[in-house]
Amino acid sequence: MLEVQGLTCFRQNRCLFAGLNFVLSEHQICQIEGPNGAGKSTLLRAILGLFRADEGQIIWSGKSTTQQAELFLQQVFFLGHKFAINSDLTPWQNLEFWSALNPTQNDDFASALTKVGLTGLEHIPCHSLSAGQHRRVALARLWLTNTKLWVLDEPFTAIDKSGVQLLQQRFNSHLTSGGMILLTSHQDLSQEFAQLHTIKLTDNTGEII
Amino acid sequence: MNNLSTSKPLSYWSAFKSIFIREIKLAWQKPTQLVQPVVFFLIVVTLFPLGISPAPKTLQMIGPGVIWIAAILAIMLVVERLFRQDYQEGTIEAWLLSTVPMSLLVGAKLLAAWFISCSVLVLITPVLALLMNIETHVIPALMLSLLVGTPILLFVGAIGNALTVGLNQGGVLLSLLVLPLYIPVLIFATSLIEAATLNMSYTGQMSILISMLLVSCFFAPVAIAAALKNTVN
Secondary structure (H helix, E strand, O other): OEEEEEEEEEEOOEEEEEEEEEEEOOOOEEEEEOOOOOOHHHHHHHHHOOOOOOEEEEEEOOEEOOOOHHHHHHOEEEEOOOOOOOOOOOHHHHHHHHHHHOOEOOOOHHHHHHHOOOOOOOOOOHHHOOHHHHHHHHHHHHHOEOOOEEEEEOOOOOOOHHHHHHHHHHHHHHHHOOOEEEEEOOOOOOOOOOOEEEEEEOOOOEEEO | OOOOOOOOOOOHHHHHHHHHHHHHHHHHHOHHHHHHHHHHHHHHHHHHHHHOOOOHHHHHHHHHHHHHHHHHHHHHHHHHOOOHHHHHHOHHHHHHOOOOOHHHHHHHHHHHHHHHHHHHHHHHHHHHHHHOOOOHHHHHHHHHHHHHHHHHHHHHHHHHHHHHOOOOOHHHHHHHHHHHHHHHHHHHHHHHHHHHHOOOOOHHHHHHHHHHHHHHHHHHHHHHHHHHHHHHO
16 A cells, blocks of 8 residues: 655745645556646656655555665556666567566566567667657556556557557556556546546645545 | 566576676667777877877877876766766666666676776777887786776766766766866876886885775765766656
């Protein structure tokens, strides 16, 4: 269970959100909404410890994440705004190097790349792929990872309709197997996920709906 | 299909190896990065006889110093873009979120960077030494000093790069930060070569260089990891 307690973040002397509280438990998906610059990405990064929050703490299964950073990171998958795909390496190599540093259920890169529709493109450098395909390489990791908490920053950007559907299917199977998902997106996801929680970031404080 | 409990064990050694191999593959795919410092090193040294004097005595006198300064400048080129691509593509963030210690990953990258960019500088030094009319008995000392000295330059420079990689015009700041720190290395290295020229023992200078190398080997990865964490914030 992920628990955010009194999280406050400032950026350039501007308060993005103050005293934000929410809980995310197994089988739950939570969407963070808000206009551009509201602090959605900062919130995700603060939860992971990539951004130093000014106040508040993140509790993971009963203990603060700063006290058990390694244990927490072992169970988190993050897909950020920059998605750590080296453009000079091939999709295959990118997955290979990623899996050496991250917990995975298996190293079946071929089937992961097939899932995201990159069959036949495994061994060409990523810089010759389109923006959407580039993104699909990053998303192929979702079929390899075995972490519990997925933190995804705009996972649907540059992805076509069938790709979005595929991702939603993967999200659902992750949720049924006891996972949790925290994501930012401008799309309306209430149709696809019955149990969707939403956090709206506005001018100053997050309000939970 | 998805079992959240089973996981392939992560080993630090295989993570270290994978970063090392990744760097070598990247260098292989982008040979300009491999060739550029070497060509720069060669050209800078070749310019000195043309610019100062081709007289053998003059060259012999300035030769070791010129080679060392050219090596410093060539390494500045390497250091300047060391973490740039990884930072821009988000790889640094991914490393920070891995359970493998960041300093270990940084260490692997630095070791690979030394093999890719600096080892060649040491290897082509004899050719340049002949060009600069340096006496043959001095060449081993010159090579040894570069062998021990270049990793120090690389590690210290990498700290500067890690601190400035998030800035738009980090290059200028990098030289201001890093070049003064290269002075002690240059002083002891040239003093070592001078002793070798006079047929004196240079173990003293060598010990100092080696101790600097050990200190930088030990502290640089930790400092770089902390600097990168701060840059990403």
